[in-house]
Amino acid sequence: GENVEQHPSTLSVQEGDSAVIKCTYSDSASNYFPWYKQELGKGPQLIIDIRSNVGEKKDQRIAVTLNKTAKHFSLHITETQPEDSAVYFCAAKAIKAAGNKLTFGGGTRVLVKP
Amino acid sequence: DSGVTQTPKHLITATGQRVTLRCSPRSGDLSVYWYQQSLDQGLQFLIQYYNGEERAKGNILERFSAQQFPDLHSELNLSSLELGDSALYFCASSVSAENIQYFGAGTRLSVL
Numbered sequence: 436g437e438n439v440e441q442h443p444s445t446l447s448v449q450e451g452d453s454a455v456i457k458c459t460y461s462d463s464a465s466n467y468f469p470w471y472k473q474e475l476g477k478g479p480q481l482i483i484d485i486r487s488n489v490g491e492k493k494d495q496r497i498a499v500t501l502n503k504t505a506k507h508f509s510l511h512i513t514e515t516q517p518e519d520s521a522v523y524f525c526a527a528k529a530i531k532a533a534g535n536k537l538t539f540g541g542g543t544r545v546l547v548k549p
Numbered sequence: 550d551s552g553v554t555q556t557p558k559h560l561i562t563a564t565g566q567r568v569t570l571r572c573s574p575r576s577g578d579l580s581v582y583w584y585q586q587s588l589d590q591g592l593q594f595l596i597q598y599y600n601g602e603e604r605a606k607g608n609i610l611e612r613f614s615a616q617q618f619p620d621l622h623s624e625l626n627l628s629s630l631e632l633g634d635s636a637l638y639f640c641a642s643s644v645s646a647e648n649i650q651y652f653g654a655g656t657r658l659s660v661l
Binding site: 469471476480481484524535538539540541542 | 551607648653
């Protein structure tokens with residue numbers, strides 16, 4: 436089955452700096468890659484996603500890049516703010532005939548220091 | 550607020566007991582998913598239902614079962630509970646069987 440690895444597990448950045456989180460996946464059939472942000476005591480919230488027919492997608496301070504050949508994708512947060520502090524999860528999914536199973540990476544705890 | 554409602558928020562019980570977790574999907578969503586989040590295992594997919602039918606299964610233990618009712622709410626039943634079942638259990642929902650998943654706030658289960 437699919438395996439998703441996520442690095443780093445923790446990331447501390449100064450407010451205003453950029454943060455980058457990287458994920459690799461194993462199943463070449465995967466074609467949908469969402470990123471979720473989980474704040475303390477809350478459920479994961481979708482912040483951005485990318486499909487395999489696109490190499491890059493941007494939404495304000497957040498961008499995601501996808502390299503299908505290398506089977507890796509990354510989340511970039513620019514001009515970080517204290518409210519960006521949270522745990523971020525990448526995930527991968529193959530659009531198959533049945534099922535919509537997301538396989539998650541292990542998570543990255545991001546701390547933005549003021 | 551994602552629109553996915555999970556109850557209860559917290560559940561404390563003893564080993565060997567049985568509990569039921571409830572999930573109400575977003576209005577209009579036909580598919581529900583259950584995930585388990587533990588400290589050492591991350592977010593693990595358990596099972597998916599679409600319009601009342603089981604659609605996909607992950608590493609769900611035989612002691613666990615789920616169902617989706619005609620009104621589309623879902624319940625996850627956990628029986629013969631063990632200490633290792635202590636975790637956060639999340640429900641997610643999506644419009645179809647393939648769309649973006651929106652997560653609820655979770656139920657924290659503590660087995661003592």
